Amino acid sequence: xxxxxxxxxxxxxxxxxxxxxxxxxxxxxxxxxxxxxxxxxxxxxxxxxxxxxxxxxxxxxxxxxxxxxxxxxxxxxxxxxxxxxxxxxxxxxxxxxxxxxxxxxxxxxxxxxxxxxxxxxxxxxxxxxxxxxxxxxxxxxxxxxxxxxxxxxxxxxxxxxxxxxxxxxxxxxxxxxxxxxxxxxxxxxxxxxxxxxxxxxxxxxxxxxxxxxxxxxxxxxxxxxxxxxxxxxxxxxxxxxxxxxxxxxxxxxxxxxxxxxxxxxxxxxxxxxxxxxxxxxxxxxxxxxxxxxxxxxxxxxxxxxxxxxxxxxxxxxxxxxxxxxxxxxxxxxxxxxxxxxxxxxxxxxxxxxxxxxxxxxxxxxxxxxxxxxxxxxxxxxxxxxxxxxxxxxxxxxxxxxxxxxxxxxxxxxxxxxxxxxxxxxx
Amino acid sequence: xxxxxxxxxxxxxxxxxxxxxxxxxxxxxxxxxxxxxxxxxxxxxxxxxxxxxxxxxxxxxxxxxxxxxxxxxxxxxxxxxxxxxxxxxxxxxxxxxxxxxxxxxxxxxxxxxxxxxxxxxxxxxxxxxxxxxxxxxxxxxxxxxxxxxxxxxxxxxxxxxxxxxxxxxxxxxxxxxxxxxxxxxxxxxxxxxxxxxxxxxxxxxxxxxxxxxxxxxxxxxxxxxxxxxxxxxxxxxxxxxxxxxxxxxxxxxxxxxxxxxxxxxxxxxxxxxxxxxxxxxxxxxxxxxxxxxxxxxxxxxxxxxxxxxxxxxxxxxxxxxxxxxxxxxxxxxxxxxxxxxxxxxxxxxxxxxxxxxxxxxxxxxxxxxxxxxxxxxxxxxxxxxxxxxxxxxxxxxxxxxxxxxxxxxxxxxxxxxxxxxxxxxx
Numbered sequence: 001x002x003x004x005x006x007x008x009x010x011x012x013x014x015x016x017x018x019x020x021x022x023x024x025x026x027x028x029x030x031x032x033x034x035x036x037x038x039x040x041x042x043x044x045x046x047x048x049x050x051x052x053x054x055x056x057x058x059x060x061x062x063x064x065x066x067x068x069x070x071x072x073x074x075x076x077x078x079x080x081x082x083x084x085x086x087x088x089x090x091x092x093x094x095x096x097x098x099x100x101x102x103x104x105x106x107x108x109x110x111x112x113x114x115x116x117x118x119x120x121x122x123x124x125x126x127x128x129x130x131x132x133x134x135x136x137x138x139x140x141x142x143x144x145x146x147x148x149x150x151x152x153x154x155x156x157x158x159x160x161x162x163x164x165x166x167x168x169x170x171x172x173x174x175x176x177x178x179x180x181x182x183x184x185x186x187x188x189x190x191x192x193x194x195x196x197x198x199x200x201x202x203x204x205x206x207x208x209x210x211x212x213x214x215x216x217x218x219x220x221x222x223x224x225x226x227x228x229x230x231x232x233x234x235x236x237x238x239x240x241x242x243x244x245x246x247x248x249x250x251x252x253x254x255x256x257x258x259x260x261x262x263x264x265x266x267x268x269x270x271x272x273x274x275x276x277x278x279x280x281x282x283x284x285x286x287x288x289x290x291x292x293x294x295x296x297x298x299x300x301x302x303x304x305x306x307x308x309x310x311x312x313x314x315x316x317x318x319x320x321x322x323x324x325x326x327x328x329x330x331x332x333x334x335x336x337x338x339x340x341x342x343x344x345x346x347x348x349x350x351x352x353x354x355x356x357x358x359x360x361x362x363x364x365x366x367x368x369x370x371x372x373x374x375x376x377x378x379x380x381x382x383x384x385x386x387x388x389x390x391x392x393x394x395x396x397x398x399x400x401x402x403x404x405x406x407x408x409x410x411x412x413x414x415x416x417x418x419x420x421x422x423x424x425x426x
Numbered sequence: 427x428x429x430x431x432x433x434x435x436x437x438x439x440x441x442x443x444x445x446x447x448x449x450x451x452x453x454x455x456x457x458x459x460x461x462x463x464x465x466x467x468x469x470x471x472x473x474x475x476x477x478x479x480x481x482x483x484x485x486x487x488x489x490x491x492x493x494x495x496x497x498x499x500x501x502x503x504x505x506x507x508x509x510x511x512x513x514x515x516x517x518x519x520x521x522x523x524x525x526x527x528x529x530x531x532x533x534x535x536x537x538x539x540x541x542x543x544x545x546x547x548x549x550x551x552x553x554x555x556x557x558x559x560x561x562x563x564x565x566x567x568x569x570x571x572x573x574x575x576x577x578x579x580x581x582x583x584x585x586x587x588x589x590x591x592x593x594x595x596x597x598x599x600x601x602x603x604x605x606x607x608x609x610x611x612x613x614x615x616x617x618x619x620x621x622x623x624x625x626x627x628x629x630x631x632x633x634x635x636x637x638x639x640x641x642x643x644x645x646x647x648x649x650x651x652x653x654x655x656x657x658x659x660x661x662x663x664x665x666x667x668x669x670x671x672x673x674x675x676x677x678x679x680x681x682x683x684x685x686x687x688x689x690x691x692x693x694x695x696x697x698x699x700x701x702x703x704x705x706x707x708x709x710x711x712x713x714x715x716x717x718x719x720x721x722x723x724x725x726x727x728x729x730x731x732x733x734x735x736x737x738x739x740x741x742x743x744x745x746x747x748x749x750x751x752x753x754x755x756x757x758x759x760x761x762x763x764x765x766x767x768x769x770x771x772x773x774x775x776x777x778x779x780x781x782x783x784x785x786x787x788x789x790x791x792x793x794x795x796x797x798x799x800x801x802x803x804x805x806x807x808x809x810x811x812x813x814x815x816x817x818x819x820x821x822x823x824x825x826x827x828x829x830x831x832x833x834x835x836x837x838x839x840x841x842x843x844x845x846x847x848x849x850x851x852x
Contacts (some may be wrong), residue, residue: 072784118716122727175786189644190494191643194659198659211788217620231548231549231617233547235548282547286624301536302536353549355496355639356782357639357641358639363636364624
């Protein structure tokens with residue numbers, strides 16, 4: 001059946017696939033099921049609904065950010081290198097199918113036999129690809145258990161894959177942090193992103209367990225020239241100075257690992273993903289004045305313009321005098337983290353807002369799930385986070401509750417598996 | 427400024443409002459901010475993007491279900507009747523504004539003065555109304571503290587607002603259950619739904635605290651004739667037999683409280699909201715065969731047709747013989763809960779899928795946040811849930827972790843406040 005599908009309908013959407021399977025699926029008592037059961041219920045996805053999976057870099061980094069995210073970290077339950085490679089093979093195949101809007105495996109959710117579980121869990125049947133991207137990365141713990149190499153990866157740990165230090169004020173919860181492998185699924189439909197993580201978790205059964213996972217519901221960064229800057233849960237535009245996909249030079253200097261910037265050849269074309277769950281004390285924030293809020297951020301709430309004037313994309317003038325000091329306060333967020341204060345280092349931010357119910361004290365548990373891609377966290381994240389934790393007026397309203405750093409291998413071409421460069425590099 | 431806004435721009439979207447406020451807001455150093463900062467970034471909402479707030483019934487019950495939900499229960503921190511009424515007044519005003527895509531209060535997120543917190547938290551600035559509906563209901567604990575009436579509501583407790591019984595297998599967590607007031611916010615954009623709950627929580631500060639809240643990301647029921655039936659996290663179509671908005675007769679018989687069906691005149695035109703957080707053991711489900719899954723549900727996974735044949739909306743034939751019994755097993759979900767087994771009683775279901783990260787045991791914490799509207803839980807929910815908890819083969823894959831029942835007062839007209847009928851009834 002898989003062969004049939006591949007020969008006749010490589011790019012069929014889940015909806016068409018369902019109809020084909022219904023009409024021809026062996027052993028299914030579908031009876032009178034015909035096209036009429038589906039016709040006209042879901043509009044055919046445009047080609048723009050699919051993000052190519054294969055390429056020089058993994059998708060989901062410079063892809064225009066989708067609206068929803070489900071990200072999960074996995075811990076390996078095996079120490080067998082071959083089992084790990086086999087898992088990466090299976091994930092690669094499944095991701096390739098799902099990003100085309102297909103069910104995974106032979107028969108998908110409508111498996112060919114009553115005697116086996118379906119190969120797909122089915123909750124995305126009838127939904128378009130929804131610009132799904134799935135991006136994977138490797139945590140330091142995949143390479144080392146203490147000082148002992150794992151999976152025959154001695155000598156393959158990139159120097160840049162450090163243990164992130166403790167920052168002032170950090171309240172890191174280990175059960176929300178770290179992990180051997182990170183899997184970031186982004187899509188415009190949350191059910192599609194959840195379906196992806198769930199099915200990858202299912203394929204991993206017996207080999208790797210979900211360590212933590214997080215749902216994000218609103219992107220927080222402008223990631224392409226055309227995308228408008230969204231607002232975070234402080235109500236401010238977030239990501240005005242983000243690196244956009246069109247800025248190849250900034251990507252080369254700040255995001256992609258290159259022959260020059262990495263000590264590990266397998267990382268060339270890859271990047272590093274920094275994940276931080278940042279709870280916002282929104283009740284406190286909401287009781288602060290507009291003046292306080294704008295002084296904390298260093299920008300106008302409405303327009304996003306710096307307090308030194310202009311419009312959103314006007315460069316801040318940190319020297320412009322105000323009452324009793326610069327008009328953009330020295331401890332404002334924009335002053336503390338601005339690239340001009342960090343040797344020009346910039347990040348590609350790609351975070352999401354989150355709300356995880358309430359905290360038992362009558363407050364919403366909400367904030368920013370910060371995600372950034374950089375070519376070296378030692379130069380592009382740690383100093384900036386250190387400055388922020390020491391000096392940023394925004395700290396009063398934030399609490400970092402998770403932390404993670406992952407080496408994101410480069411993209412692959414058809415026939416390869418995700419991470420192959422790591423396992424086959426000299 | 428509020429007066430200006432009301433006189434000149436009653437139906438302005440948040441985007442336009444932002445521009446107007448930017449151009450004319452007193453005391454804001456917006457400088458060169460003009461239309462260009464926003465032009466073309468967000469498309470103008472169509473009128474269909476706004477759901478009318480005023481009406482015979484509250485919106486969010488027979489409204490075609492939106493894609494996302496944020497629902498929260500509040501506990502009053504006061505015993506003062508007047509404070510409670512004042513809160514309902516403020517909420518009514520805010521809901522009326524937000525459902526029109528406006529910020530709440532004078533000045534919204536761009537308050538008129540630097541010396542006060544903005545009256546709106548701002549994260550929905552620039553977003554359209556997104557079909558936002560906000561629906562409120564009253565828990566039994568609003569009327570009674572033990573046997574003692576609260577808020578002067580002696581004699582106003584509807585008989586139908588019972589304490590839901592314990593059902594076999596229930597593992598109810600009190601901190602996710604009950605509450606004095608329920609607020610259900612639904613929208614096609616989760617940031618709009620979250621913004622609504624957050625701003626209502628903010629208005630309640632000092633008067634009522636959030637007891638629990640839940641995010642749902644995928645609707646699970648067909649609620650209008652034109653809407654297709656979505657899939658739950660079991661991968662099955664859910665809500666095939668749901669009451670749809672067009673079926674006035676079924677609504678009259680099953681959903682709306684009427685003079686005949688209620689002992690409380692203030693409830694006429696209202697309904698009862700049942701909320702149950704139902705965790706699905708999806709890992710176990712995913713390892714069961716397609717045959718087992720279809721026997722548990724009593725329907726074909728692909729089409730949603732009953733196992734007795736036909737298409738999704740074909741009536742099940744519970745007498746049709748199969749191997750060793752009816753072809754639709756007696757303990758299948760459809761056989762156990764079907765209206766024909768419960769004197770014709772039906773619910774209007776309006777639930778959402780949820781995924782709340784993972785559970786520390788390597789499993790996703792995911793399932794169905796069940797919401798149903800009925801005119802009497804004693805006849806339209808309790809017997810069905812009792813039968814399900816006793817006989818339904820699906821129980822093996824479910825765990826009910828929360829419970830709540832709320833009296834949803836009727837809709838209001840302009841000038842009234844939500845719940846006014848309760849406080850002013852004889």
